[in-house]
Amino acid sequence: MVHCLIIGGAGMLGSGLAARLARTGKLGDRAVSRLTLFDVVAPGSIPEGGAVSVGVKTGDIARPETVEALVAARPDVIFHLAAIVSGEAERDFEKGYRINLDGTRNLFEAVRKAHESDGYHPRIVFTSSLAVFGSPLPDVIDDDHILTPRSSYGTQKAICELLLADYSRRGYFDGIGIRLPTICIRPGKPNAAASGFFSSILREPLAGLPAVLPVDPSVRHWFASPRAAVGFIAHAATVDSALLDERRNLTMPGVSATVADEIEALRAVAGDSAVELIRHEIDPAVVAIISTWPKAFDARRAEELGFTADKSFAAIIEAHIEDHAADRETPA
Amino acid sequence: MVHCLIIGGAGMLGSGLAARLARTGKLGDRAVSRLTLFDVVAPGSIPEGGAVSVGVKTGDIARPETVEALVAARPDVIFHLAAIVSGEAERDFEKGYRINLDGTRNLFEAVRKAHESDGYHPRIVFTSSLAVFGSPLPDVIDDDHILTPRSSYGTQKAICELLLADYSRRGYFDGIGIRLPTICIRPGKPNAAASGFFSSILREPLAGLPAVLPVDPSVRHWFASPRAAVGFIAHAATVDSALLDERRNLTMPGVSATVADEIEALRAVAGDSAVELIRHEIDPAVVAIISTWPKAFDARRAEELGFTADKSFAAIIEAHIEDHAADRETPA
Numbered sequence: 202m203v204h205c206l207i208i209g210g211a212g213m214l215g216s217g218l219a220a221r222l223a224r225t226g227k228l229g230d231r232a233v234s235r236l237t238l239f240d241v242v243a244p245g246s247i248p249e250g251g252a253v254s255v256g257v258k259t260g261d262i263a264r265p266e267t268v269e270a271l272v273a274a275r276p277d278v279i280f281h282l283a284a285i286v287s288g289e290a291e292r293d294f295e296k297g298y299r300i301n302l303d304g305t306r307n308l309f310e311a312v313r314k315a316h317e318s319d320g321y322h323p324r325i326v327f328t329s330s331l332a333v334f335g336s337p338l339p340d341v342i343d344d345d346h347i348l349t350p351r352s353s354y355g356t357q358k359a360i361c362e363l364l365l366a367d368y369s370r371r372g373y374f375d376g377i378g379i380r381l382p383t384i385c386i387r388p389g390k391p392n393a394a395a396s397g398f399f400s401s402i403l404r405e406p407l408a409g410l411p412a413v414l415p416v417d418p419s420v421r422h423w424f425a426s427p428r429a430a431v432g433f434i435a436h437a438a439t440v441d442s443a444l445l446d447e448r449r450n451l452t453m454p455g456v457s458a459t460v461a462d463e464i465e466a467l468r469a470v471a472g473d474s475a476v477e478l479i480r481h482e483i484d485p486a487v488v489a490i491i492s493t494w495p496k497a498f499d500a501r502r503a504e505e506l507g508f509t510a511d512k513s514f515a516a517i518i519e520a521h522i523e524d525h526a527a528d529r530e531t532p533a
Numbered sequence: 534m535v536h537c538l539i540i541g542g543a544g545m546l547g548s549g550l551a552a553r554l555a556r557t558g559k560l561g562d563r564a565v566s567r568l569t570l571f572d573v574v575a576p577g578s579i580p581e582g583g584a585v586s587v588g589v590k591t592g593d594i595a596r597p598e599t600v601e602a603l604v605a606a607r608p609d610v611i612f613h614l615a616a617i618v619s620g621e622a623e624r625d626f627e628k629g630y631r632i633n634l635d636g637t638r639n640l641f642e643a644v645r646k647a648h649e650s651d652g653y654h655p656r657i658v659f660t661s662s663l664a665v666f667g668s669p670l671p672d673v674i675d676d677d678h679i680l681t682p683r684s685s686y687g688t689q690k691a692i693c694e695l696l697l698a699d700y701s702r703r704g705y706f707d708g709i710g711i712r713l714p715t716i717c718i719r720p721g722k723p724n725a726a727a728s729g730f731f732s733s734i735l736r737e738p739l740a741g742l743p744a745v746l747p748v749d750p751s752v753r754h755w756f757a758s759p760r761a762a763v764g765f766i767a768h769a770a771t772v773d774s775a776l777l778d779e780r781r782n783l784t785m786p787g788v789s790a791t792v793a794d795e796i797e798a799l800r801a802v803a804g805d806s807a808v809e810l811i812r813h814e815i816d817p818a819v820v821a822i823i824s825t826w827p828k829a830f831d832a833r834r835a836e837e838l839g840f841t842a843d844k845s846f847a848a849i850i851e852a853h854i855e856d857h858a859a860d861r862e863t864p865a
């Protein structure tokens with residue numbers, strides 16, 4: 202019987218993971234008995250637990266005593282998904298380091314102290330990011346490529362990967378870090394993030410709304426559906442860490458696709474009329490940012506460990522349509 | 534006129550750098566007017582400054598106010614060489630993180646605050662280590678190879694590299710990190726470090742003393758003389774950082790040599806009688822540790838930036854003999 206703690210339980214992936222764990226009551230072949238959702242704010246909706254007891258806590262991971270209180274319940278699996286996002290970490294240097302680095306270190310330290318006191322040794326799943334990579338990059342990035350982040354967010358994620366590996370090697374906990382692809386189709390409204398268009402050029406036309414494409418259709422990037430990303434996070438909790446050989450951070454598999462591939466997948470599902478809702482208007486600032494991003498990975502280590510990507514961009518769109526069928530049935 | 538601060542000024546490299554700066558009065562083509570040596574203990578000897586004013590301070594870099602006081606003098610160049618060594622960082626987890634990570638972050642934060650107050654923007658030269666690399670490794674490691682340290686010391690160095698790059702990218706200071714090869718011939722007595730034999734099998738026989746070789750002569754590793762390492766550190770202070778393209782951490786060039794190469798270089802200089810002082814006695818623990826270490830690098834970026842390695846292992850031995858001529862003239 203497994204007690205899972207989700208730090209970042211109110212976010213897109215945290216609430217998706219909570220819904221999955223509550224619905225299935227399973228993590229691999231183990232039964233989930235208890236689920237604690239932690240975030241700086243309470244989640245918008247708390248999943249019906251059925252056999253799973255679901256609790257909610259709020260607080261600030263930058264406060265060591267807050268994290269110590271979470272660890273005091275000795276959860277068997279800790280999913281650490283909480284972070285200040287890249288734009289905010291770039292705008293507010295101190296806040297980014299305080300939450301993304303010091304918050305994570307507070308968690309790792311609280312677990313280390315618990316380990317030293319009673320041998321506590323949880324699995325910790327940490328979500329890292331492609332932002333740990335920075336240009337110049339080869340067209341296909343392998344598992345041995347250096348991390349040279351070009352953002353404070355990417356730096357903080359790369360540092361936490363190193364800490365996770367060291368604390369695990371020392372035996373304080375059993376950690377695994379997973380670098381998630383860009384999530385597509387991200388639910389919600391269009392936003393100002395440079396990556397936003399990858400989702401909005403699909404999500405908006407699928408809802409009959411216009412969208413703007415700010416880059417050339419030849420731009421290539423690395424994607425996973427929210428459903429695949431939640432699957433990666435859940436699978437990471439069950440991987441036999443002896444197979445990691447102390448290299449505990451893994452690039453997740455994904456779908457390498459161009460914007461043109463996205464558009465053709467949209468056309469196949471929703472026809473020319475949907476594609477015509479995309480207005481092409483180059484934004485040199487977005488072009489410049491995107492030009493430094495990874496295009497594709499050879500994510501061999503993760504594949505060998507059973508992490509499974511979406512099958513195609515068409516499958517990413519189908520997952521979106523299925524997962525949001527309920528939304529569409531509700532009048533706006 | 535340049536004011537240099539050496540943090541770690543009492544160590545082997547710090548005192549070598551201090552002696553060089555005091556003797557030449559130059560850093561590249563700039564005159565050094567002032568030299569401040571900082572360490573947890575006072576240096577054994579303080580170099581005669583001539584035209585250079587030499588000051589000594591002691592304290593603990595883990596205390597933010599100590600580092601703020603050093604930064605208050607607004608040194609133009611800060612050499613940050615201080616660290617708890619790898620064995621101690623592995624034995625004492627908290628102390629290693631406190632000095633090697635938090636101490637460095639205290640320095641970077643003090644400089645950031647000074648930058649925000651008056652635009653202060655020093656060059657910071659940080660000495661990293663080959664310990665940032667971990668197995669599995671290719672025979673020749675290039676500048677794009679991932680850092681997967683297998684020690685807390687290597688983890689702390691890799692994290693500081695990431696911080697240095699991010700603080701530099703943000704414009705808080707102008708940093709450069711250099712990964713030093715294993716220093717050979719290390720002066721002093723034989724010690725318990727796993728790498729100690731690389732130096733002791735030369736240093737001891739050159740002084741007419743016996744030495745133990747605990748690994749097979751086919752073992753290959755990456756070396757620099759203390760003189761070359763001091764040269765790297767001084768050169769790093771003068772490199773045009775615009776040429777780094779925000780990839781501010783560099784593997785230093787070195788001499789890739791086997792133990793057999795070392796022994797033949799010793800024979801060439803000191804004859805068979807010196808080589809006969811080496812007793813071969815395999816130590817499986819040392820063999821296991823050394824087996825995970827890097828063998829050779831393609832340090833192209835550093836070479837293109839003008840960092841120059843020793844020419845050969847024979848040159849490393851010659852440098853040792855020259856630099857320690859004075860020691861040998863003094864009766865024991």
